[in-house]
């Protein structure tokens with residue numbers, strides 16, 4: 189069953205076709221990844237799905253409802269939440285209070301939101317940092333906080349925008365089980381990621397965007413060997429050059 193169905197979604201900014209006629213279907217309970225070179229349209233696609241940007245054409249159906257162009261807080265209430273590449277916590281507030289902001293979507297009473305924040309902190313490995321001001325967190329801590337705030341809204345679908353960016357190899361290794369754990373708890377996850385090691389490690393299915401268009405999809409192994417994908421990342425003619433280099437070397 190599809191939890192999210194995007195049909196023929198397009199959005200231009202002036203002359204730039206950021207997203208062009210993109211259609212995709214995200215199965216309930218899946219962990220999939222959206223990859224593509226810089227400027228491919230990945231973040232714009234997230235913004236179109238989550239309601240931060242209105243599409244020129246196309247539709248977004250989430251959990252059986254048409255949410256095209258719907259305000260982000262209404263979609264979040266239905267269970268669709270996204271994170272942002274640039275993490276902006278309330279710096280002077282504690283980690284607990286920051287996570288509670290997300291929890292308030294489902295919990296009207298402050299005491300309940302603060303309590304829910306503690307449970308979520310456990311899930312992302314922030315339990316020991318709950319009383320720290322957010323500004324005292326490391327980059328890796330801030331990434332976990334962003335994840336926690338999103339998780340606290342109790343999403344059915346979580347759109348993760350580069351939660352591993354800026355982390356060192358050890359921090360990435362530490363974060364992978366956190367993301368996998370979220371998916372295993374029943375949350376459907378779609379992640380934008382440049383760290384290919386993480387994509388290969390986590391994703392069951394990969395979507396590839398280039399210049400606003402979906403150019404490939406499939407298993408991580410198949411898309412990374414797709415000539416069109418190699419060209420999109422490394423430039424025209426690369427796939428043929430690589431093939432020739434391989435033939436010459438045998």
Ligand SMILES: Nc1ncnc2c1ncn2[C@@H]1O[C@H](COP(=O)(O)OP(=O)(O)OP(=O)(O)O)[C@@H](O)[C@H]1O
Nearest residue numbers: 201204205206224225226227228229230231232233
């Ligand atoms: N608000 C905007 N106004 C004008 N142009 C925009 C706007 N948002 C995105 N763009 C343009 O749309 C294109 C797609 O950008 P987008 O940020 O979606 O790509 P991306 O794949 O997320 O890139 P990256 O991997 O570098 O984050 C780019 O050419 C970008 O400059």
